[in-house]
Amino acid sequence: AIKEDRAFMLYQFARYSRTIPGDAAQLGVWKGGSSKIIAQALVGTNKNLILFDTFEGLPVKENSFSDGRTEFRDTSLEDVQSFLRGERVTFEQGFFPKTASPYESSRFSFVYLDADLEESTRAGLEFFFPRLAVGGVIVCDDYGSHYWPGVKKSIDTFAKQQGVSIIRTTGNQCVLIKTNV
Secondary structure, eight states: OOOHHHHHHHHHHHHHGGGSSSEEEEEOOTTSHHHHHHHHHTTTSOOOEEEEEOSSOOOGGGOOOOSOOOOSOSOOHHHHHHHTTTSOEEEEESSTTGGGGGGTTOOEEEEEEOOOSHHHHHHHHHHHGGGEEEEEEEEEEOTTOSSOHHHHHHHHHHHHHHTOOOEEOSSSEEEEEOOOO
């Protein structure tokens, strides 16, 4: 479940993106709670929300939890499709970035990265940032989380390479805004 402060920020940035050209995307969906928030923020626009996930949990070898917590396996594509029925969403099941190939020439205004893993976060930034419209936003979850230290590492490295400022928000979130072509 997404905490109230993070849900609020997610909704605000998705609303902000309504006037920016391009679709929306989310990498890391789990049960679809945050996807519902984003979809609701985009109601009344012609934007599609593309959801990338295995819908089978995280690869065990990359799971850094040591406290016995679940590995996000308590979900399925069918459950998430049922939960999001009626929303304007497209599902891409499988491992990212392989599932992103149909979107090579797409433009995005809003992206939510909640992939938990260092490699997946890096792949998300490398795929989406070049396709982000000027003014577009990438909201990243787990920035500074002690459960997923690789997320912060990959965001910090990417932001430094691209010369992009990292804006910290609440609850282990950060935002990257594309300010130029």
